[in-house]
Amino acid sequence: xxxxxxxxxxxxxxxxxxxxxxxxxxxxxxxxxxxxxxxxxxxxxxxxxxxxxxxxxxxxxxxxxxxxxxxxxxxxxxxxxxxxxxxxxxxxxxxxxxxxxxxxxxxxxxxxxxxxxxxxxxxxxxxxxxxxxxxxxxxxxxxxxxxxxxxxxxxxxxxxxxxxxxxxxxxxxxxxxxxxxxxxxxxxxxxxxxxxxxxxxxxxxxxxxxxxxxxxxxxxxxxxxxxxxxxxxxxxxxxxxxxxxxxxxxxxxxxxxxxxxxxxxxxxxxxxxxxxxxxxxxxxxxxxxxxxxxxxxxxxxxxxxxxxxxxxxxxxxxxxxxxxxxxxxxxxxxxxxxxxxxxxxxxxxxxxxxxx
Numbered sequence: 001x002x003x004x005x006x007x008x009x010x011x012x013x014x015x016x017x018x019x020x021x022x023x024x025x026x027x028x029x030x031x032x033x034x035x036x037x038x039x040x041x042x043x044x045x046x047x048x049x050x051x052x053x054x055x056x057x058x059x060x061x062x063x064x065x066x067x068x069x070x071x072x073x074x075x076x077x078x079x080x081x082x083x084x085x086x087x088x089x090x091x092x093x094x095x096x097x098x099x100x101x102x103x104x105x106x107x108x109x110x111x112x113x114x115x116x117x118x119x120x121x122x123x124x125x126x127x128x129x130x131x132x133x134x135x136x137x138x139x140x141x142x143x144x145x146x147x148x149x150x151x152x153x154x155x156x157x158x159x160x161x162x163x164x165x166x167x168x169x170x171x172x173x174x175x176x177x178x179x180x181x182x183x184x185x186x187x188x189x190x191x192x193x194x195x196x197x198x199x200x201x202x203x204x205x206x207x208x209x210x211x212x213x214x215x216x217x218x219x220x221x222x223x224x225x226x227x228x229x230x231x232x233x234x235x236x237x238x239x240x241x242x243x244x245x246x247x248x249x250x251x252x253x254x255x256x257x258x259x260x261x262x263x264x265x266x267x268x269x270x271x272x273x274x275x276x277x278x279x280x281x282x283x284x285x286x287x288x289x290x291x292x293x294x295x296x297x298x299x300x301x302x303x304x305x306x307x308x309x310x311x312x313x314x315x316x317x318x319x320x321x322x323x324x325x326x327x328x329x330x331x332x333x334x335x336x337x338x339x340x341x342x343x344x345x346x347x348x349x350x351x352x353x354x355x356x
Contacts, residue, residue: 003121004316007056009047012317013120020123023071028128030083033140035119036062036308037319037332038148038175039238040087040261044114045320048263053114061087061112062147062333063119064140067131074128082140083131084147084296085112085119087286090127103288104155120313122336132292135300142299142306145175145331148286150295150304153180153234155287156257157187160232164188169230170209171220171246172237172260173200175331180234181209182304192227194220194245195237196326203329207305221248230254238262252277257284310335 001020004013023029041059043049053059063085067077077083091098091106098106112118112126134143153176162168168189170180177193177200184191185208192211193204201212213223224230229251235242238260246256247269256279258267269281287295298304307330311319319332 001122002313003058003117004313005056005058006045006053009045009052009055013045013059013320015314015316018121021125023069023074023125025072026074026128027071027125028067028074028077028083028131029069029071030063030065030085030124030126030131031068032063032065032119032122032124032336033082034064034144034336035060035334036144036148036175037311037323037334038062039323040148041113041120042320042323043261043263046263049261057114058117058119058121058124059113060119060121060124060334061085061089061114062144062149063112063124064134064143064147065124065336068123071128077128077131077133082134082143083126084134084143084292085124085126086130086132086147086151086292087111087113088288089116089130091130093129101288101290104286120316120334130289132289132296135296137300138296141308141310141333141335143296144333145179145306145308146295146299146304147292149175149331150179150299150306151287151292152176152259152284153236154183154295155291156180156234156259156284157183158291159282159284160234160255160257162187162189162232165190166231167192167224167228167251168232168234169194169220169224169246169249170204171233171235171242173197173204174236174328176236176259178203178207178307178330179304180236181207184232184234185209186298186303189232192224192230194224199329203307215242215245219245221245224249232257234259236260240264243267247279250277250279253279255280255282257282259284307331308333
């Protein structure tokens with residue numbers, strides 16, 4: 001199988017041939033149809049964060065494909081089923097966070113394309129319990145960005161507890177932001193889109209944003225205050241100035257939702273204003289399997305649009321450069337059309353693996 005591999009941090013990925021892996025107990029083998037390019041992948045490729053992936057590894061946590069084989073003990077997935085491989089690749093299922101519905105906070109979790117090989121390959125292994133079923137009517141091309149960009153921004157809007165009529169400012173319109181605009185609209189918010197690229201702001205308005213603010217031309221905090229201030233500011237950009245701008249845009253009782261993870265991630269806020277104005281600072285990390293199921297259901301019902309452009313995995317390094325240069329309106333998605341279905345095991349082996 002073809003795979004894009006990180007062998008050294010901050011170096012071009014190597015596109016190479018690897019053997020197709022075999023699923024172990026509780027795993028499924030997935031033949032990838034598509035995988036989105038998330039900015040988190042670029043952080044992984046560069047080794048930006050304190051806990052770094054082990055080298056070598058295959059990035060990618062927006063993988064979507066067809067289940068080809070079942071490992072021993074797998075009863076809840078079937079060969080031929082389309083599934084998504086999200087960032088939350090595994091959680092323990094027993095800790096207080098897993099039990100009370102916050103599995104995305106599990107301390108024993110591992111993450112796809114970071115702790116285990118991900119979707120920048122024609123085949124990948126996944127914990128069957130976390131290989132999320134993709135409903136009929138949702139294409140692989142759409143499902144890939146929804147698997148991270150969608151569930152991450154959907155969970156952020158949920159974490160903000162947005163009330164109908166409140167004003168939500170989305171800082172950073174791109175792979176995540178174009179979906180955040182839509183989720184905020186779905187809960188009845190007035191939406192202000194903030195970016196430095198006019199093309200992305202035009203896209204946000206097309207998708208339902210009520211106002212667009214070009215942060216390259218004006219102070220977005222001042223512009224948002226002129227509109228009446230933001231009740232919620234969702235921060236999806238990584239520039240340090242954006243966090244300060246988002247804070248200044250907030251009304252009393254405002255909620256600042258932190259989603260982006262800059263390489264140098266230190267937040268400085270004025271305590272006096274935070275306390276007196278009753279401002280909440282909330283971190284939101286991806287979402288749960290239930291969140292992802294809801295994201296897919298909304299999309300299947302026609303409530304959201306995904307803006308994405310296809311790429312070949314052989315052009316992975318050029319694609320990363322496009323994202324870093326800000327040349328991508330929303331999401332790039334690697335599309336796999338060369339991988340062939342693997343030869344299936346004999347009937348006896350397959351029955352043993354499925355029903356154990």
